[in-house]
Amino acid sequence: MTNEALRGAYFRELRRRRLTGALTLALLTLAMVAGFWIADMRNSGTFFGGLRHLFDFPADILAEASRKAAKIPGECLHSLPALIETLNIAAVATLVGTLGGGLMSLLAAPGFAPFPRAVPVFRRMMDLGRALPEIVVALVLIYVLGGGPVPATIAISIHSIGALGKLFSEVNENADLKPVEGLTSVGAVWSQRMAVGVLPQVAPNWLSYMLLRFEINIRASAILGFVGAGGIGYELKNAISWGKGRYDEAAAVFILLILTIIVVDQTSSALRNRLTTGA
Amino acid sequence: MTAADLSVLRADVDRRFARRRAVALGLPVLVLAYLVYIFFAFDIAGLAKRARLDNAAILLADTYSYRTAVTQDHRTDTLSVAIKGSRKGTLTPAQYPDWVKVDGKATSVELPHGAKVVMSGDTAVFTLPQYGVIRARLDAQNHIVADLPPGPRPDWISLSRTRLAVTAPEGRMNMTRSKTEVFRYSLGWAMFFFTPSSPYYGHSVVDLARAVLTGDRIDPARGNLAGMAEDFWRNDVWTHGSVAWAMFETVLMAFLGTIGAALIALPLAFLSARNFTPLMSLRFGVRRVFDFLRGVDGLIWTILLARAFGLGPLTGALAILLTDTGSFGKIFSEALENVDTRQIEGIRSTGANPVQRYRFGVIPQIVPVLMSQVLYFLESNTRSATIIGAIVGGGIGLLLTQAIATQKDWDQVTYYIVLILGMVMLMDWLSGLIRRRMIRGK
Structure with missing residues (x-):
């Protein structure tokens, strides 16, 4: 190929790529603008109208909280049981998710599955659990089981099994198969091979994902409370529905929730750092 | 190695084993103790009394049959x-x-x-x-x-x-x-296609197909296909038209929130990356903004925004946008800190100005990381948009909570669940497809 031809081909390719890039960008911009326009139309308040009042509500809460600062610790104490319930929901769901997801990931790992034919079945089950939004399961279970923390726990557990199962599967793919082969050669059964040959290899990463999941599950459990599953979310919903003059309780719940999320995030991030770098 | 050394080694190994054994036995005991506490805290024993199994039976029967x-x-x-x-x-x-x-x-x-x-x-x-x-x-x-x-x-x-x-x-x-x-x-699901008020109600699929093929109008005023499409879309029991809108709204919330967050987070991420912003106080400030956005959870953003913007998909989209700006900011700035400086040096050596250095030296390196994260979030936000929709009163989440609240339209609840599952799986598949194509393409 001559220099000229090469040059021509290069610029043609460049032009083509630039055109695709510009077109993609233009389409994306168009979709964003049109999307915001539609969303704005279907909203009960408009974007620019709301922008002016953006800080009204937080200002109300802050003003009232500072006026009744002395009452805030008492209100926090009052909401503490609800917070503990939310944390318990998240913790149990994370525990169930880790055990269930771990088992599923081992059953779905091509290398160590005891029933290799069933691998796709377990994979699809994990996909389904992951795709199922927690609110769906929670609301249906509230109808059957009544109120209380159990529906939310089950809902978040199902999602956690799916989500952790997938992440654990990715960890399992990098595990060394040799210990398993060694254990097989001395006659170890499947559960022994997994417990002694695989778990020690994957445990740090599994634990790290488990901690991350706990953070996510606290948020999920708070939000489920808001749609009726109990815990701090429910408390928050009640607190803000009382309106002006009673925002001290809402302020207390906000403080509790934000503090909890920050503390758990920081602790889990520190623990995860130790797990991945140390160990 | 002397006998004394050996005994020291032995004692050390014994100690380690004892510790491991204690952990291996202690952990399950701790978990068990916690579960016992939960048994009482969640009142599992009282659950049997509270559970309405008759409700479950009604629910199950209604999902596949009608009376x-x-x-x-x-x-x-x-x-x-x-x-x-x-x-x-x-x-x-x-x-x-x-x-x-x-x-x-x-x-x-x-x-x-x-x-x-x-x-x-x-x-x-x-x-x-x-x-x-x-x-x-x-x-x-x-x-x-x-x-x-x-x-x-x-x-x-x-x-x-x-x-x-x-x-x-x-x-x-x-x-x-x-x-x-x-x-x-x-x-089956009653009146899924047509309600009794429609002339097409009660005809079998074969009848309808024959009518379409022969051109004999069932409703003399309208063509068969157009009439059927209209009556299906305006079916006032299953409200297919509004359901389609609701699904669109849900995806719209996820799309606007995710892409909007990425667009805002990208320039801010440069400000919080060590290698692009030498000014420590600025970096620290931007990082705290990211932490704040993430820490004040999506639920709280949703509530605060609903007060200002009212109810609807815009509020949901903005709530997702705010939370994810924090998450993206953190992820993007980490990606920027891991950028290979040699490429930027290379671009600089050709006499490129700063904008060109960013455009050709930095952006190509981070785009794959960036896109794959954005796609991940898009998929997971479709799920979040369902629940946020239930709070801000928009999208399929609202329809779902309304149908569940009636406590009798379980066939519609089932339909919405199937639609939501399909939507999430479609987004999952789509984002996976684009991700794979990008990785292979580059």
Whole structure:
């Protein structure tokens, strides 16, 4: 190929790529603008109208909280049981998710599955659990089981099994198969091979994902409370529905929730750092 | 190695083993203790009392079947047949199913397994092949009188002067002073395609297909396909039109929130990356903004924004946008800190200005990381948009909570769940497809 031809081909390719890039960008911009326009139309308040009042509500809460600062610790104490319930929901769901997801990931790992034919079945089950939004399961279970923390726990557990199962599967793919082969050669059964040959290899990463999941599950459990599953979310919903003059309780719940999320995030991030770098 | 060394080593190994064993035994014990605490904290023992298994049975039955009510009104002496007992499901005499036969004053309702109810004026005769014949009527004092087959009254029949209720596996009959109702269960989702108010109701698929192919108009005013599409879309029980809108709104919230967050987070991420912003105070400030956005959880953002912007998809999109700006900011700035400086050096050596250095030296390196994260979030936000929609009153989440709140439209709840699952899986598949294509393409 001559220099000229090469040059021509290069610029043609460049032009083509630039055109695709510009077109993609233009389409994306168009979709964003049109999307915001539609969303704005279907909203009960408009974007620019709301922008002016953006800080009204937080200002109300802050003003009232500072006026009744002395009452805030008492209100926090009052909401503490609800917070503990939310944390318990998240913790149990994370525990169930880790055990269930771990088992599923081992059953779905091509290398160590005891029933290799069933691998796709377990994979699809994990996909389904992951795709199922927690609110769906929670609301249906509230109808059957009544109120209380159990529906939310089950809902978040199902999602956690799916989500952790997938992440654990990715960890399992990098595990060394040799210990398993060694254990097989001395006659170890499947559960022994997994417990002694695989778990020690994957445990740090599994634990790290488990901690991350706990953070996510606290948020999920708070939000489920808001749609009726109990815990701090429910408390928050009640607190803000009382309106002006009673925002001290809402302020207390906000403080509790934000503090909890920050503390758990920081602790889990520190623990995860130790797990991945140390160990 | 001397014997003394060996014994030290041995003691060390023993100690380590003891510690491991303690952890290996202690951890399960701790977990077990926690679960015992949960057993009491969550009142699992009381769950059996609170659980409404009858609700579960109704729910399950309603997901795949529906009931049609045949009602004889004693006061007006009129007959009505209504699907799911609702006004919108009321049938005209021409639309009566073939198991309802009207012969002058008498109406006979055929039930499965040879059971049958014949209603005429103030009398009803329920024939059950397994049991016998129940004859009921209203007497002169307007009290219910029933003749049952000889023998003790089974517990699925309850009888008083004002009410007779028969709940047999073949079907149910309720008689009160004002009316007699017979329920028959049928498989499927009632009125999914057309409501009885549509001329296309009650035709089989074959009929409809034949009409389309031959061009014989079922509704003379409209073409077959156009009419069917219109009546399906405007079906006022299943509201397919609004459901489609709701699905679109949900995806829209996820799309606007995710892409908007990425667009805002990208320039901010440069400000918080060590290698692009030497000014520590600025970096620290931007990072705290990211932490704040993430720490004040999506739920709180949703509540705060709903106060300012009202209810609807825009509020949901903005809530996702705020939370994810924090997450993206952190992820992007980490990606920027891992950028290979040699590429930027190379671009600089050609005499490129700073903008060109960013455009050709930095952006190509981080785009794959960036895009793959954005796609991940897009998929997971579709799920979040469902629940945020339930709070801000938009999208499929709202329809779902409304349908569950009625506590009877479980067929619609099932339909929405199927749609949500399909939507999330589609987004998952789509984002995976784009991700794979990008990785292979680059």
